[in-house]
Every structure is written in C-alpha cells, then in structure tokens.
Amino acid sequence: MSEANKNVSRRGFLKFAGAAGIGSVIGSKVFADSNEPNGQKEQPAQPLELPKRKLGKTGVEISCLALGVAFNAVDNQIILRKAVDWGVTTWDSSPMYENGNSELGIGKFFEKNPDARKKLFLMTKASGAKNVEDVEKHLQASMERMKTDHIDLYFGIHGLSNPAQLNDEMKKWVEKAKERKVIKYFGFSTHTNVADCLMGASKLEWIDAVMPIYNFRVMQAPKLIDAAQACYDAGIGIIAMKTQAQKVESDSDKKLMEHFSAKGFTEGQAKLKFVLDDKRITAACVGRGDMAHLKQNVAAVLDKTELTQLDKEVFKNYAAQTCSAYCAGCANICGSVAAGVPVSDVMRYLMYYNSFGDTQTARQLFAEIPQQTRDKMLTADYAAAESRCPQRLPIARLMNQAVRTLA
Numbered sequence: 001m002s003e004a005n006k007n008v009s010r011r012g013f014l015k016f017a018g019a020a021g022i023g024s025v026i027g028s029k030v031f032a033d034s035n036e037p038n039g040q041k042e043q044p045a046q047p048l049e050l051p052k053r054k055l056g057k058t059g060v061e062i063s064c065l066a067l068g069v070a071f072n073a074v075d076n077q078i079i080l081r082k083a084v085d086w087g088v089t090t091w092d093s094s095p096m097y098e099n100g101n102s103e104l105g106i107g108k109f110f111e112k113n114p115d116a117r118k119k120l121f122l123m124t125k126a127s128g129a130k131n132v133e134d135v136e137k138h139l140q141a142s143m144e145r146m147k148t149d150h151i152d153l154y155f156g157i158h159g160l161s162n163p164a165q166l167n168d169e170m171k172k173w174v175e176k177a178k179e180r181k182v183i184k185y186f187g188f189s190t191h192t193n194v195a196d197c198l199m200g201a202s203k204l205e206w207i208d209a210v211m212p213i214y215n216f217r218v219m220q221a222p223k224l225i226d227a228a229q230a231c232y233d234a235g236i237g238i239i240a241m242k243t244q245a246q247k248v249e250s251d252s253d254k255k256l257m258e259h260f261s262a263k264g265f266t267e268g269q270a271k272l273k274f275v276l277d278d279k280r281i282t283a284a285c286v287g288r289g290d291m292a293h294l295k296q297n298v299a300a301v302l303d304k305t306e307l308t309q310l311d312k313e314v315f316k317n318y319a320a321q322t323c324s325a326y327c328a329g330c331a332n333i334c335g336s337v338a339a340g341v342p343v344s345d346v347m348r349y350l351m352y353y354n355s356f357g358d359t360q361t362a363r364q365l366f367a368e369i370p371q372q373t374r375d376k377m378l379t380a381d382y383a384a385a386e387s388r389c390p391q392r393l394p395i396a397r398l399m400n401q402a403v404r405t406l407a
C-alpha cells in the first residue's frame with residue numbers, strides 16, 4: 001500500500017489547518033475565503049495532493065479521501081472545485097442522490113472544466129437496477145448525465161444483500177463493458193449482510209472493488225474484519241462508506257467528543273482517522289456538501305498523527321455503550337422473523353432521515369417498499385426479531401417511528 005504524499009509534513013498540515021490543530025481548520029493561511037460565487041474558480045495558494053492508496057489488484061492509486069457527492073451538485077459547484085484543488089480526486093455518486101442532481105452537477109462541472117475529468121477517479125452506482133439490462137441502461141444514463149464516456153469504478157449492484165446476486169450473467173456483462181471501455185473496474189456497494197457479501201466477493205476474480213458500510217461501530221465485528229481481510233488478500237479494493245456512523249446524543253457521545261477534542265480532533269475527524277488507520281481500506285468516502293466539513297476531512301487526512309491504543313479503546317467502549325441505537329445491517333438475523341418487513345433497510349432510511357438530514361432520499365426509498373409491506377409495518381410482531389437482534393434494538397418502536405416520519 002503506497003502513500004503518495006510522503007512530503008506532507010506536520011508543519012505543512014498545520015499551515016493548512018490554520019496552525020491551531022485539526023479541530024480548527026477554518027481561516028487557513030493557505031486558502032482564500034471560500035465565499036466566492038457559485039462555480040467561480042479559486043486556486044489554492046499552493047496545490048495539495050492527498051495521500052493515495054492502491055485499489056487492490058487494479059494497481060491504480062486513488063486519493064484515500066473520497067468525496068461522496070450525495071448533495072445537489074448542480075447548485076453546489078464550488079464544493080467540486082474545492083475537492084479538485086484540495087486533492088480529493090476520488091468521487092462517488094449515484095443517480096438517486098438528490099434526484100439525479102448529484103450526477104447532473106458533476107456533468108455540469110465537467111462541461112465547464114473539461115481538464116478536471118482526467119484528474120478524477122469517478123464512481124457511481126446502478127441504483128435500483130433489477131437485471132443486467134437495467135444495469136446497462138443505468139450506466140448509459142449516468143454517463144450522459146455526467147458528460148463522460150466512461151466510469152472508472154462502476155458499482156453495478158447498489159446495496160448487495162446476497163452474494164448469489166453476483167452471477168455469471170453479471171460477470172459476462174462486466175467483461176463486455178470493460179471491452180467496450182465504458183467501465184474500467186467493477187464492484188458493488190453493500191449495507192446489508194455486509195460480511196457475507198464481502199466474503200462472497202473475495203472468491204470472485206472479476207470483482208475489483210467493494211463499497212461496504214465500514215466505521216468504528218461495525219469494525220468491532222470479527223466476522224466483518226475477517227471478510228475485509230479476505231477481500232484485501234484477494235486484491236479487492238475497499239471503499240468505506242458511512243464512515244461517520246450514527247451520532248447518538250448522550251453522555252457517552254459527550255465523552256467521546258471531549259477525548260478527541262483534547263487531542264485537537266473533531267469527532268468526525270477522529271472517526272475518519274479510525275477507518276483510515278485500517279490499511280485494508282483503500283479510501284474512506286464522506287458525503288456532505290458543506291465546505292467546512294470538506295476542509296476538516298482534508299485536514300484529518302493530511303495530519304500524520306496516529307491514533308493510540310487508548311483512542312481505539314475509547315471508540316470501542318463508545319460503540320458498546322451506544323450499540324442499541326445502531327442497526328448493524330445483519331438482515332440475515334432478523335429478516336426471517338419480521339413478517340416480511342425489510343427491517344434493516346427501514347433502519348437505514350431512518351438513519352438517512354435522522355442522522356444525515358437527507359429527508360428526500362429517506363422518503364423516496366421508503367416509498368419504494370411495496371404498499372402491502374408498508375401496510376403491515378405497524379401491526380407486525382417484532383418480538384422474535386428483537387430477541388435475536390445483537391444490537392438490542394427496539395425494532396417495533398423504530399418501525400412505528402419510520403411509518404410516522406417517512407410515509
């Protein structure tokens with residue numbers, strides 16, 4: 001695993017971060033104020049290059065911080081410009097983000113900045129595709145929206161829950177798409193049964209990369225650690241998503257913040273560093289469309305401070321103390337005893353709504369659940385699911401909350 005940016009010194013980092021530690025990244029001496037009009041080009045006083053890591057056996061090196069373009073990029077072109085200037089050259093999108101305005105915004109940016117496309121490693125997903133014909137249609141539509149003739153890494157399945165979906169038909173489609181040079185690499189994203197999906201992928205030579213949920217919470221599970229290791233050993237790149245996990249307002253959360261703020265980190269920076277401390281991870285994807293947050297993430301990646309054993313213990317304890325507020329996506333445990341209600345998916349939509357503030361996506365995804373299933377969500381008996389849930393989640397109460405807020 002290579003670190004391309006060997007020369008980013010602690011001093012250089014502090015200069016970027018405003019010489020007051022990575023918790024204070026605004027008011028940088030390196031960058032001008034970012035209040036310029038939308039889309040206006042602003043060059044940094046000195047260009048940045050973020051550390052890069054190899055994407056498994058592909059050998060390609062990409063920035064270890066990925067920009068999740070899960071925001072309306074049509075109206076927020078400046079974030080895209082800043083990302084390029086600050087070396088965040090791995091971008092991830094999906095046709096479903098902001099109703100297509102993520103991909104359309106990227107297309108708008110490439111139209112205005114044709115040279116930028118060459119610097120970027122572009123990823124998107126076949127969100128909602130049901131078969132390979134759908135995957136092909138989604139790919140063509142994404143390329144059209146993003147004004148590009150290829151996707152660097154295409155997640156042809158968005159939200160894999162069962163490795164059996166990685167079948168021969170899909171493999172043939174991947175081979176042809178690579179021959180046609182419309183995609184360079186292929187993989188899938190997964191939020192559910194993540195360890196099984198990763199383990200399945202590790203046995204398939206045609207999977208180049210995976211995008212699993214990977215954060216300080218799920219990283220405590222030995223099964224997931226084994227699966228990530230199997231992917232790493234098989235040369236499969238891992239792009240971590242949902243790296244910030246879910247915030248739980250509590251005394252434990254306060255203690256976590258206090259611990260890291262004493263070291264000069266924000267909570268988000270500490271979470272990002274925790275994920276990237278795992279060298280099996282090629283890149284960590286963080287998706288918020290605000291400048292201060294992007295700058296904090298860049299500063300965290302430039303900072304060379306390593307987390308101590310104590311820091312890791314703090315995360316481990318916090319994860320244990322607040323586990324009953326986090327769904328780990330292990331649908332194979334609760335799925336068969338929840339009256340057909342896709343509990344794990346609904347929990348994720350609630351997370352989009354409550355923690356990420358992405359109400360539109362949360363409601364859109366909830367509306368895609370068949371009406372018949374939604375109708376029984378309030379009356380289904382979740383006792384068996386609750387008794388099996390390793391996170392001890394109050395499933396009945398949360399399903400009730402989902403119907404009230406997302407319907």
Ligand code: SF4
Pocket residue numbers: 326327328329330331332333334335343344347388389390391392393395
């Ligand atoms: S509700 Fe519990 S058992 Fe079901 S997916 Fe979430 S954590 Fe796993």
